[in-house]
Amino acid sequence: MDALSDCRVPVIAGLTASGKSALAMDMADRFGGEIINADAMQVYRGFDIGTAKPTQKEQSDVPHHLIDIRDARETYSVAHYVKDAVAAIRAVLEKDRIPIVCGGTGQYTTALLNGTRFWPLQIPASIEQEVDHMIAEYGFTGLLEHIKSLDPATAAKLSIRDEKRIRRFFQVFNATGMTRTEMNDWSNQGKPQFQYRPLCLVPEQHVLTAQIEARTRAMYSAGLVAETKGLLEQFGDPALIPFSGIGYRHTVSYLQGQISDRDMLDLTIRDTRRLAKRQRTWYRHHDHGPMAGSLNEAKSAYLSLMET
Structure with missing residues (x-):
């Protein structure tokens, strides 16, 4: 262990469409931080609208890491993520800034918080x-x-x-x-490499449902169909991993003439709600710190966490 291992590292986990990114941006502005992505789909270049990727302005205002680091034809495992995230956290700390891990891929944040060890990634x-x-x-x-x-x-x-x-x-x-x-x-005998300060954003069901519907409609209004069409033309294979993301799956079906635009919207909302339900279950069984039901509650909780 070294001096950096004693540094406090916020980890913002939580349900899809719960406001994690807004909280991370607020914290980065408040504490002088940089954001470490923990969303499995945001690592893929070009898949922007359907993954709710931070906008170019947001990335300009606050440095982001582990976004747009993979081509759609490449795989990216939990082991890859932990290795890259630890390196990114260390690089931010060495600049005397606060790394803020943010994302809803529970496998990523759980492995990071637990210090899960992985064997070298490549089999000879x-x-x-x-x-x-x-x-x-x-x-x-x-x-x-x-x-x-x-x-x-x-x-x-x-x-x-x-x-x-x-x-x-x-x-x-x-x-x-x-x-x-x-x-x-052996993997589970590892120890966390930093002093993580996790918090989990879990809005009430009726609040989250409204946020999911609003965000999904906003994605399609922002051009998700056109983005998906362009990505299909670029890569040609809808079986590639990022096309399985909820924002793209039903859009591909629509572009292939299999469903209507109304079904595309309704199915995307339905599957996003199902994802949120699975995430609730995950966070109940994998400790991610205090649970906050709103952004204001989360901000207050984080101010307390960062002082301890």
């Missing part, structure tokens, strides 16, 4: 070839039987149809000597 090509030879010799049925003897807990969650997971099990096992269960135990 030699290991991949080794596992390919094992598959050719024993088949997935034989390898699944082997997992049962190595790691019964993981085997109980697998079936012969889980070829990708069986392959990954042996790639990790051959590279590290650890089973999936042992790897999970």
Whole structure:
């Protein structure tokens, strides 16, 4: 640990459309901060309106990090995020400014708060070839039987149809000597690298519903259909990860003539509400600090948190 590990780092989590970004901007202005994105879709370049990405003016007023860092054809895992976020936090602290982590991807903020450890991201090509030879010799049925003897807990969650997971099990096992269960135990033994100060924004249901509907309508008014059309023309493959985002999924269906514009709007609102419900469940089971029901409540709570 070093001197920076004692620095306080605000983490603003919460439900979609709850006002996290507005709170982060207010805090950045108040404390002299820079914002570290924690939204899995905002890392993708060009996907702006449908991800509620901060505007160019907002990014000009307050420096933002981990936005527009991936092409739509690239993957971005929790392990990638934690590595990049820790580096960004450290860089901001070294400038004597306050890094403010903000976003609703619970897996990202949970891993950051818990100090979850990850094995190096890239499996060597030699290991991949080794596992390919094992598959050719024993088949997935034989390898699944082997997992049962190595790691019964993981085997109980697998079936012969889980070829990708069986392959990954042996790639990790051959590279590290650890089973999936042992790897999970090792990952969870990490410690947070900074003194995080988390807060979770969770408005009342009726308030959030109104905010979701208003934001969704604003996205379409701002040109979400045209943005999606341009991205489809650029990348040509609606199966790419960022097109699965709620703001784009039904817009793609509309552009392909599968649904009406009314259905596009209604389905986007419906799925955003469902996402918020899943997020509520996540935050109930993964501690993200005090829960605030409004922006004013959140601002007051953060002033107290930053003083402790």
